[in-house]
Amino acid sequence: MRPAGRVTITDVARAAGVSVATVSKVVNGRYGVAATTAERVQQVVTELGYESSLIASSLRRTHTNVIGILVAGFDPFATELLKGISANALGKGYELLAYSGAIADDNAVGWEQRSLSRLGGTLIDGAIILTPTVVLPSTTVPVVAVDPHTGTGGAHVVDADNADGARAATRHLIDLGHRRIAHIRGRTDLMSAILREKGYRQSLEEAGIAYDPALVLDGGYRAAWSVDAARELLTRPRPDRPTAIFAANDLSAFAVLQVAEELGLRVPQDVSVVGFDDIPEAARTTPRLTTVAQPLQEMGADAFTMLLALLDGRTAQAHVRRPASLVVRRSTAAPPTD
Amino acid sequence: MRPAGRVTITDVARAAGVSVATVSKVVNGRYGVAATTAERVQQVVTELGYESSLIASSLRRTHTNVIGILVAGFDPFATELLKGISANALGKGYELLAYSGAIADDNAVGWEQRSLSRLGGTLIDGAIILTPTVVLPSTTVPVVAVDPHTGTGGAHVVDADNADGARAATRHLIDLGHRRIAHIRGRTDLMSAILREKGYRQSLEEAGIAYDPALVLDGGYRAAWSVDAARELLTRPRPDRPTAIFAANDLSAFAVLQVAEELGLRVPQDVSVVGFDDIPEAARTTPRLTTVAQPLQEMGADAFTMLLALLDGRTAQAHVRRPASLVVRRSTAAPPTD
DNA sequence: ATGAAAGCGCTAACAA
DNA sequence: TTGTTAGCGCTTTCAT
Numbered sequence: 200m201r202p203a204g205r206v207t208i209t210d211v212a213r214a215a216g217v218s219v220a221t222v223s224k225v226v227n228g229r230y231g232v233a234a235t236t237a238e239r240v241q242q243v244v245t246e247l248g249y250e251s252s253l254i255a256s257s258l259r260r261t262h263t264n265v266i267g268i269l270v271a272g273f274d275p276f277a278t279e280l281l282k283g284i285s286a287n288a289l290g291k292g293y294e295l296l297a298y299s300g301a302i303a304d305d306n307a308v309g310w311e312q313r314s315l316s317r318l319g320g321t322l323i324d325g326a327i328i329l330t331p332t333v334v335l336p337s338t339t340v341p342v343v344a345v346d347p348h349t350g351t352g353g354a355h356v357v358d359a360d361n362a363d364g365a366r367a368a369t370r371h372l373i374d375l376g377h378r379r380i381a382h383i384r385g386r387t388d389l390m391s392a393i394l395r396e397k398g399y400r401q402s403l404e405e406a407g408i409a410y411d412p413a414l415v416l417d418g419g420y421r422a423a424w425s426v427d428a429a430r431e432l433l434t435r436p437r438p439d440r441p442t443a444i445f446a447a448n449d450l451s452a453f454a455v456l457q458v459a460e461e462l463g464l465r466v467p468q469d470v471s472v473v474g475f476d477d478i479p480e481a482a483r484t485t486p487r488l489t490t491v492a493q494p495l496q497e498m499g500a501d502a503f504t505m506l507l508a509l510l511d512g513r514t515a516q517a518h519v520r521r522p523a524s525l526v527v528r529r530s531t532a533a534p535p536t537d
Numbered sequence: 538m539r540p541a542g543r544v545t546i547t548d549v550a551r552a553a554g555v556s557v558a559t560v561s562k563v564v565n566g567r568y569g570v571a572a573t574t575a576e577r578v579q580q581v582v583t584e585l586g587y588e589s590s591l592i593a594s595s596l597r598r599t600h601t602n603v604i605g606i607l608v609a610g611f612d613p614f615a616t617e618l619l620k621g622i623s624a625n626a627l628g629k630g631y632e633l634l635a636y637s638g639a640i641a642d643d644n645a646v647g648w649e650q651r652s653l654s655r656l657g658g659t660l661i662d663g664a665i666i667l668t669p670t671v672v673l674p675s676t677t678v679p680v681v682a683v684d685p686h687t688g689t690g691g692a693h694v695v696d697a698d699n700a701d702g703a704r705a706a707t708r709h710l711i712d713l714g715h716r717r718i719a720h721i722r723g724r725t726d727l728m729s730a731i732l733r734e735k736g737y738r739q740s741l742e743e744a745g746i747a748y749d750p751a752l753v754l755d756g757g758y759r760a761a762w763s764v765d766a767a768r769e770l771l772t773r774p775r776p777d778r779p780t781a782i783f784a785a786n787d788l789s790a791f792a793v794l795q796v797a798e799e800l801g802l803r804v805p806q807d808v809s810v811v812g813f814d815d816i817p818e819a820a821r822t823t824p825r826l827t828t829v830a831q832p833l834q835e836m837g838a839d840a841f842t843m844l845l846a847l848l849d850g851r852t853a854q855a856h857v858r859r860p861a862s863l864v865v866r867r868s869t870a871a872p873p874t875d
Numbered sequence: 876a877t878g879a880a881a882g883c884g885c886t887a888a889c890a891a
Numbered sequence: 892t893t894g895t896t897a898g899c900g901c902t903t904t905c906a907t
Contacts, residue, residue, distance in 0.1 A: 205658040218878045250654035255900035258883045273623035278616035285611035297635040316588030320543040479817035593884035596899045
């Protein structure tokens, strides 16, 4: 009688009248099996639709040809990187396993460590960790970090040139004639946010515009906080009110757009807005958002290439930095002339 | 001495001076452990940074609180659905494991079956399969299919109303005044393609426009084939040439845009183009593409909700169909008046 | 060429 | 309360 649930190697062995060891050899193409036996086993395998359990085999094997991609959640940032990794991985003999382990608030921090422990050493041969928030201790499998939040920490890293992107964004606003340019800052504990603010200040300095602390507010990369910040900035009386806002990420920029609309301010006529990240939604806002694009898909591909080198025992460049580039859309224009 | 690789339950047991069984009980919060013992074990766990291996435990357990999302690859379609699933899964106590098993051409077909076999029964409690291409035999874990290519096949399904979306797209062209409307068909073996063509024909019929087989060509949902089809259509002499083309998906529509440009035809002045899917790139073409959007994120969320019901032993609606909606951008206008 | 047996890390009966 | 034992499905020596 046919087994009810999964077809296991034991089912195949029984049906073929051989031992499980022999089935294992056939399935994995090992030597030491008579051609006729192999053929018979193969036939039963096909007949029963047997596929080896990834779980069970990974428990014994040293490698699985599976690469883990550890994410906090499937947000636009992560999924763009995934596309790049997936495109690059095609035909390279590896399966991809994207794991989102941050399911509750209590593991919102340190999720990467937990996920790595739970999968590492057995299920996956190596890992690509997207935007890790902590420095990872030495692990049992090779790891590449993409856009780490706390600096490189000795690990292999792929990121974009955040400072330069922010410089370009700010310079764009300056070139349009803006002088009162506000910045809604990201999470101040994160590397990327610090670098973006740094780029903003550098461009101001290059243009000889004095840095005004009153124009820099916290948005924490989050919509809610950014709404508050935007409201604070845009409700100021006219001479104090900034004519342009550079938001640390697109989410914050969307908040600015929303608040401007509430207040009856036109974008870009009354206020210009620039974001950062160029998530797909940025091309769909009204007006479409001028922002800084990170080549996320390329970065994903880079990470995969790097990890492959590591897995092959080759030495890999420790740090790959991709340029960020300004994408000018409709949310920026010359300041109002009064 | 501290163990070199992963920290296992045995390491913890040894360090705490108890048996592995006791550690297991503590870690999983089972009863029957003295408070003082539990505390000591817990401390060692923290100290050593122990995390149970998902693999090993899933081999024994009946459930893992992990939901598998089986995809062929991480393309725009899959990642949008992922976003919706992920957003809905947050805080529901499940971890997400997206698995891309189609790594080579030889498992390009039947990947879903293979992935399900490899993960099912042990690693994952249930699965959401994105755009499966074959009908799945009864499996050991609950399964929800999103946008299946071959009909529902008795399984639980989430999809968009392809026929209605196609009707809307075609009606939009008719309303603009078009009468010679071509259709570049999708893969004729797939449910979605058949429904889209059906919608196209229905709208023509409703408007009293005779169906002309010469205006319907195969594009197979693929760029290359669609380029050929578009060229065939757009190089026809003027009275025969269609004034509008409804492509079965955005990829095909992009091909039309490209061919039109090569031929010196202006979109939408000389020819109007409508796509289907509204992948993010559709908002970035020149001109931006009018297309039919499927609410992918909502569909992902629906699938998760459905699977949750199944896992809880509740009965779930067998088929959830979401409306598809026309997104009018810049690639459509009234036909040339000559 | 084939199979018996050990063991990967863990959980669940059951015994002590 | 705690530990011993069996075994999940598989791979890998090591005998036969």
